[in-house]
Amino acid sequence: MNVLTDNWSLYGRGFLGTVELTVYASLLALVLGFVMAAFRAAPVGSLRAFGTVWVTVLRNTPLTLLFFAVLLGLPRFGVVLPFTLFAVLALGCYTSAFVCEALRAGINTVPRGQGEAARSLGMSFTQTLGAVVLPQAFRSVIPPIGSTLIALAKNSAIAGAFSVTELLGTYKTLNELGYGIIWTFVWIALGYLIITLTISAVFTVLEKRWGVAR
C-alpha cells in the first residue's frame, strides 16, 4: 500500500515520461495524420499513392516491430537521437495512420456537393479542404480520434522496453526493491487512468463545443 508514498519521485518520473510521450506523439500523429488524409483526398495521383502506402504499412505493422525498426534501424543510417525522441517518432508515425483514416472517414461524411460548390467558386483544393470540408468533417471525427489518442497513451508502454522512462517501466525497479506486485500495478494502472480519462474529458468537451456549431 505504501509503495506509492515511498516511491513518489519514481512514480512521478514515470508518469511524466508517459505524459511526455503521449503529448508529443499525439501532436506528431495529428499533424502527420492530417497531412496524410489531405494526400489521400488530393487530386494528385502520386500524393494519393504515398498516403495509401503510408497508412497500409504503418497500420499493418506491429508497433513493437516498428520500435525495433526505428530504435535499431535508424542508427545504422547514422541517425542517432535520444531514445525518447525515437519513441515519439515510432508512436507518432504509427498512430498517424489511424488518425488519417479517422479523418478520411470524416471527410467522406461531408456531402460531395459541398466540395463541388467550393471548387466551382474558384477555391483551390487547400481552401476547399480547409474552409469547407474539414470544418464539417471535424465534428464526426472527434470521437474516433479520441479513441486513437487513448490507444496511443497506452501503447506508449512499449517504449519502456526500450529503456525510455515511462510509467509501466517503473514496475521493474519497484519489483527489485521487493514491493508487492499487486499494489505496484494498481498505482500504475491509476496513473494510466488519469491520462486516458483526461483525454476522454478533453474530447467530450470538444464534442459538446463543436456539436452546436450549426
Next chain:
Amino acid sequence: MAVDPLIELRDVNKYYGRLHVLKDVSLTVGRGEVVVVIGPSGSGKSTLCRAVNRLETIESGRITVGGRDLPEEGKALARLRTEVGMVFQSFNLFAHRTVLDNVSLAPVKVRRRSRADADRRSRELLDRVGLADQADKYPAQLSGGQQQRVAIARALAMDPEVLLFDEPTSALDPEMINEVLEVMRQLARDGMTMVVVTHEMGFARSAAHRVVFMADGRVIEDRAPEEFFTSPRSERARDFLSKILTH
C-alpha cells in the same frame, strides 16, 4: 445573337465506364445569351452543364470559355471557375456557415477582398435576391427556395461572366419554384449569360434566347424557344413535348 461566343463545345464525348453520355456534342453560347437545355432524364444535359466548368472531365473534344481551352486541374482551372458560376440542384450551401458567410467566403478567400468589403457586397446581393433579412441564419433554417436564392447570390458574388444552372428548381416544392425563377428572369433581363438545365418550360419560353433539346447524349435541336415549342422538327422532341405539355 451568337456573334461573340463565350462558351464553345466542339465534338465533346464523355463516358461513364461503358456508358456513352455525351456523343459528339457541339454547342456555342454567346455573350449575354440565355440558353435553356431541356430533355428527358439521362439525356446528358446535367453532365453537359457540369463539363463546362470541369466538374466532369471529358474524353474527347474541346471546350473553350472566353476563347481559352479548359485548363487541367490546378490554379488555372480555379481561376477559370471564378468566371463560371454554378448553381446546383441541391443548393450545396456551406452548412456550417451563415448565409452571409456563404456569400462572402469565396470573395474573401479567392479574390482576397477584405471581410468588410465582401460582406457589404454580399448584403447587396442578398438584397437583390430578396433575402437581406436572412443574412445571419444558417442554411438549414431557410426554405429550399430561399436556399437556392442564396446559392445564386453566392455565385454572383464572384462577378462571373456566365452562370450555369443545373436543374435549379428540381428539388423545390412547387410553391417555391417561382421565387427562384423570378430571380433568374431578372438576371436574364440584366444581360447575364446563362446556361440553364431545367424542366421549367415556362421559363424556357419566357426567358431563353435559345432552347437546346438533348436526348440520348446528343443535341437534337437548337432553336429559338417559340419555334421549338410550336413546331419541333424532330420526332423525339415532339414526343417529349407531348408528354410534358399535356399532363
